[in-house]
Amino acid sequence: ATLDDVKARGELKCGVSTGLAGFSAPDANNVWQGFDVAYCRALAAAVLGDPMKVAFTQTTGQTRFTALASGEIDVLARNTTWTFSRDVDLKFEFIGVNYYDGQGFIAPKSLGVASAKELDGATVCIQTGTTTELNLADFFRANNISYEPVPIETNAEAQQQYLAGACDVYTTDASGLAATRATFENPSDHVILPEIISKEPLGPLVRHGDNEWGDIARWTLNALIAAEEYGVTSANIAELSSAPTNNPEINRLLGTEGELGAMLGLDAEWAKRAIMAGGNYGEIFEKNIGEATPIGLSRGLNAQWTEGGLLYSPPFR
Amino acid sequence: MATISDPPERGFRLSQLIFDTRYRSMTIQVVAMVLIGLLLSWLISNTIHNLEALGKDFNFGFLSQPAGYDINQQLIDYNNQMTHGRAALVGILNTLLVAVLGCALATVLGVIAGVLRLSNNWVVSRLTAVYVEGFRNVPLLLWIVLIFALMTESMPAPRDFRGEDGSSMLLGESVAITNRGVYIPNVVFSRSLGGNDVAAPEPEAPAAAAATTNMAGTYGASRIATGGAGVQTGQSGTSAAAGGEAGDGAAEGGEVIPTSSGWDWLLILAVLIAGGVGAKLLGTRAAHIQESTGKRPMTLPLQIAAVLVPLIVVLVGLGASLDKPHLGGFNFDGGVHLRNSLIALWLALSLYTGAFIAEIVRGGILAISKGQTEAAYALGLRPGTTMNLVILPQALRVIIPPLISQFLNLTKNSSLAIAVGYMDVRSTLGGITINQTGRELEGMLLLGLFYLVLSLLISGVMNLYNSSVKLKER
Amino acid sequence: MKVSDEVAIQITKMNKWYGTFHVLRDIDLTVYRGERIVIAGPSGSGKSTMIRCINRLEEHQAGSIVVDGIELSSDLKNIDKIRSEVGMCFQHFNLFPHLTILENCTLAPIWVRKIPKKQAEETAMHFLEKVKIPEQANKYPGQLSGGQQQRVAIARSLCMKPRIMLFDEPTSALDPEMIKEVLDTMVELAEEGMTMLCVTHEMGFARQVANRVIFMDAGQIVEQNEPEEFFNNPQHERTKLFLSQILGH
Amino acid sequence: MKVSDEVAIQITKMNKWYGTFHVLRDIDLTVYRGERIVIAGPSGSGKSTMIRCINRLEEHQAGSIVVDGIELSSDLKNIDKIRSEVGMCFQHFNLFPHLTILENCTLAPIWVRKIPKKQAEETAMHFLEKVKIPEQANKYPGQLSGGQQQRVAIARSLCMKPRIMLFDEPTSALDPEMIKEVLDTMVELAEEGMTMLCVTHEMGFARQVANRVIFMDAGQIVEQNEPEEFFNNPQHERTKLFLSQILGH
Amino acid sequence: MSDTHAQTVAYVRDTMLDQQDPPLNQVGAVKWIRENLFSGWLNILLTLLSLWVVYAALSHLLPWALRGIWDASNLSECRALAAERYGADASVACWAVLAERWPQLIFGFFPKELYWRPILAFLLFLAAVAPVLFSSVPRKMLWVTALAPFALFWLIWGGSIWGPIAAILGFVIGWAIMTYAAPKIGALLAVILAIIVPVLYWLFVCGPLAGALASVVPLSLQTVATQKMGGFLLATIIGVSGIVLSLPLGILLALGRQSDMFIINKFSVAFIEIIRGVPLIVWLFTASLLLNYFLPPGTNFDLMLRVIIMVTLFSAAYIAEVVRGGLAALPKGQYEAADALGLDYWKSMRLIILPQALKISIPGIVNTFIGLFKDTTLVVFIGLLDPIGLSSSIRASTDWNGVYWELFVFIGLCFFIFCFSMGRYSLFLEKKLRREHR
């Protein structure tokens, strides 16, 4: 089973993208940083007790599924859209959503467009090898307008094309648009158009067939989300886990009550370690892609359900 | 040879399988055969098992499913409702297009650089050396990316052409060089052979137009993709706009709109070929005259006329005019749009391969010993004649075989189109299609087969050439 | 064998440098029509360079060369005229390997002399017969032996009907048994009264046909004389040394 | 020089074709131990082919060849045995240019005869002394003259202590002054009683050492005789013609 | 014998002339410039045009490069510094990205404290190829060459030293069979055994043996996972292992292609043509997408190893053609002489033919290596971080998002220096071979 493999290896093999600002990129000290990376670290902390015991494998849009299917990686955390065919036909198991996204457009203010529907005849830069190009084709077909697609292999390249004016608009997931815009010299010269033309629930995934491993991956993600809901942060977790609190849900989560860890085949403190690795979901978000970072994403759909967002962890019970 | 004196039949001994030259090679081959067979069947059975484990099968049905994605550059009609097979075909044609263009330009560049490198002008020969070494010693991928970036960074965007002080178009407002590519005029015909019925907004029209386009590859070439409406997303009527603007024009009224169709281009091609044959005949006639009288009549003006005059007649007959690109909504409309991805890939491939060809050309010329030139001079031949009759025929024998293998490399290297988003066969069939359908095995197999067949064809041509020009030796 | 008074080649105070290296020094030489001159000398003495100057395969830098009354200058027309008057045979034959023997022989007449092909071919066959290989006319140079190739080279020059022939060590790349057949051809040519300048080490040939032997050393004409005198009674120290070496072996 | 009754090579009705071309026709030949046979004949008559059949560099298609009592068949073991009994020298020496002279000579003894390196080197030096070039032992073939190279080639064969030596025009690629040194070596070898088959045009050598001269033409043995008789009194027309040509020049 | 004319003056030179200096216009800079730059209209035009090209290129490039900013920690800081120093719209390079990231471009994610290992490995590699590339290096060094692959592997990947040593043992076994068993059981059988026994050994004995040894004498280096290799280190590893591993395979294929055994010949030809007919990038995708299909279920080794396998097969096909050229260049007499001395096929190949053929092939092999080294950049498309891949990763970090030319210039320059010097070397070798062959 994957869990045993990982334990025996003493290392979690996690597939990430080759570089997407805020989500995964190596820093000058060769340490991978980012939102997706943080999930991998939490999982490693839960399973192996050390958030640094992760081997990151870089995957491209084309190679990621093969890497997972062949067992080259244990889990893929590479802003991958959860779709029917990927789940069913490609035989993967999405273990949840860590970012609710949607495809949008960014255009220079000077172009004077206010809506994507005004883009008849425009040149559109897209990143290939994703669902993006299918969504785009569908959108323009549905609105009966024409466009000229310019397929680009990487985000960095696409950004450069867009800035130079080689395309009128650039389309990718809204998170990516925001991240990209953040790095422009004059971010305020560009607008993100209001249309979100697709649903892009991004989440980590594992192979079909190993449900125990799927459970661990799923509930690690849920633990991060639940922790935020219950107010468990990396600052107060030591205190909360030292003794049972009067919130039984927190107690079960942090292993001071019940046997949830053992049911997963882990020890009682698994979730505590996962949360301590990089903080709860909210902390991870703020640190990597939140409004204080250059990426500057607001929580939006990714707020807790209690605050009008879609994040909703099933109960720990 | 009836009396074969084999050693008196001692019967067959097993050791003969190894020690008897007659059986030994047989034994080895059988063993090799068995080993290869085992290896293959092992691979195949693994594949079958793995496919089974993944719940996949091996079939090419996906080729007839709708592709769902758009391709910006199409030599034949395509929209996202067409099949993956069709998309693959579009990709194949794009690969061939850039390969052919690349080979042509690379040859020109290579020959020029090769000759210049031999020049006794120090600056020129140094400069070409820098070009050759620079391109040979840096990965092609880097050059493709660099040239692509250079083009997008240094050329004006279409919107810069707006307003008074914006950039201006070249050649009488007919050519626009932008960072999205180059827009050049398209030739359209007011008395087109096949195009007029396009103006009729009947539902059959698209089918007819599509049929004509399919039949004529030349037409496609004129349409590296028409400007503006690169991708028609309407399900029905709009795809009939074969000539770029024709669809819009049709809406304006019943008058005949200049357009172009495959038949026009076929006719022009035919006239060109005929002209070429005529020119060739003139050349042969000149040779005959020279043989009998010793004097060679001037033929070049005649030959040029033989090609040009019929061409002009036909163009006038068809009512040819230029459809110049002009600023539309976001882009230039009309004309032919040579996309940046194509140009960058084309330039990079040509410059890179050209550097290798330059070395081949230089080597070929150097391989012809100085004695040949001297002998020709001593006979009183002029330098020009010497080049044509003595040096080139010999140098070509040395040059052409490696030249063709460079063409082969260029064709294979065109798969690096991925770096600039040029939609070649690897990006369509081997890229998006595989990614959308999960048919890696089938897709890669087809892709490999395509390249293999292509390269076998090219090397077949090379072998033919080699055997036809081989020098006779003792 | 008679020699006329008419001057075929007149070289006066000719000097040539390769870079700063002084290859030919004050060469003075008058060749009369019908004369057969053999040029000998140690390797590197400038023999090849001198005869290559005569049809401008090398450029001289000082002095004058007048061939058939035409002065060799950088005037292209003169060069063309002289080259079609002067034939040359090289050590390594330099036949054109991509053309048949016949085509080798007709190339220059057709393109330089503008002779109809048919007529050129007749002339070529005539000279090929003269050098005794008409039957090889349709083969390629690569298919012939060295001696045959050199004879073709001679025929090729003759097809231009030159008035002067230059030979630069025509036999030194040949196997011994082939040397004779080439020399025979040359002797025949000499007997017909062709003006010939021949760089060679074949002293037998020199004795047999030359009117005059010229000995060069260090870029200068050191001694010239009739063959008999030259071989039996060399004057200059260097000539003696050279002859002792060359006849010794 | 005595010839024993023991048969060294027995060739019976041997035929060979190259494709459809019949190169050797019904060759019958018996060579006794100690015999020295010279094979002559015009070019292309099949001389080389015949002796190359004897150590199976070429395969014959009909008839039999028995060397030292071992029949040459397609059995590898027999081929190996025969090859180590039969030494061969080629026209172009075929020394191994990447090995020193000594290594050339010790290679086969070490790898085929499995002789210790030291001992092989002693033997090699012995034979190198015999061919009078021991001082070149550590040079490479490229540094020797043709004649020296051919002598090394002979020494290399001898190091395998063969009972029969085959020579295929051993002197025809050599300059005249080197021919003698090689022939001397061979004469010496002959005097020691080695069984030798030698294709050569050196008729002097034939007169001096051969017991028998074989004349081949068009793939057949046309005439064979003792040298005196052969040269002075050739019987067959073709032999006469051949001798007149070869002795004439 | 000749009726010599009276005009034929006998002449003997009494004073020998001395060497004189050539006329002025024949020497010096004037002549050089006149002949090399301004001889004729076309030449003058070309000269001026070239000078203009050079000027145009340099006048843009030099200020950009030379005024570049070296001290900044991210791009915006860099831009601010540039604006401060050279005015608002000065376009200057931001070399600071290199100052910060060059170790990453060269070593990838190799642990910083272990950089000495790849460096040592590189030096060892140079020592190992020296005897192959330069014939003046003592032959004894060939032992270094033979052992280097194992040492290099150990230095780069780390782990117990017993693994490589146990692997070497396999070769020793093969060699022992060839030398000691061959006389008894015949060459062909010995060859077969010498292949099968070591393979069995590697499959079944090697691992446990290494494990046992390691538990007795634990001698090991810290292991470094392949995911941590990147940049030029990765390019070099792939390139070098591709060439080294493909050499034996390429030689076998070349021999197969020369063989007159129908099946072996056709198989070799088919293999070579198929591999060469399809672009490397397709093979790389095959490695990353398909190789797992062909292997038994459950086998799974990391991407880099798969890439190395594919690259090995790929370069084997090219090497085969190079070696075939070398084999064909050998005169037939060499084969015949070996036969006549009684050497069997494998011995004559090993002792006579291959040593010579390989020597002739070295320039071709070096050229293949240059091509392969350049082609390693293609692995970026399957997610390995070669220099180009790393440059996009670097640009994905928020600090350096937007940096473009600087990285490419650096990468291009590194490739150029490496490939150019290799190319010069192979030219030198070709010239030398041509000299020696005369």
Ligand SMILES: Nc1ncnc2c1ncn2[C@@H]1O[C@H](COP(=O)(O)OP(=O)(O)OP(=O)(O)O)[C@@H](O)[C@H]1O
């Ligand atoms: N292109 C050249 N550049 C420089 N020096 C040259 C050139 N050609 C010949 N030389 C030198 O000029 C001198 C005379 O050369 P030339 O070939 O005329 O000698 P030669 O008498 O014909 O000798 P050989 O008998 O060897 O042919 C020699 O020292 C030679 O090295």
Ligand SMILES: Nc1ncnc2c1ncn2[C@@H]1O[C@H](COP(=O)(O)OP(=O)(O)OP(=O)(O)O)[C@@H](O)[C@H]1O
């Ligand atoms: N490998 C081959 N394939 C076909 N024909 C061959 C081959 N080798 C030789 N021949 C032909 O066989 C005939 C005999 O050749 P062989 O070399 O035995 O002649 P030879 O008597 O040794 O002549 P030479 O004195 O020229 O060496 C010749 O006509 C030759 O053309």
Ligand SMILES: [Mg+2]
């Ligand atoms: Mg000379």
Ligand SMILES: [Mg+2]
């Ligand atoms: Mg022979």
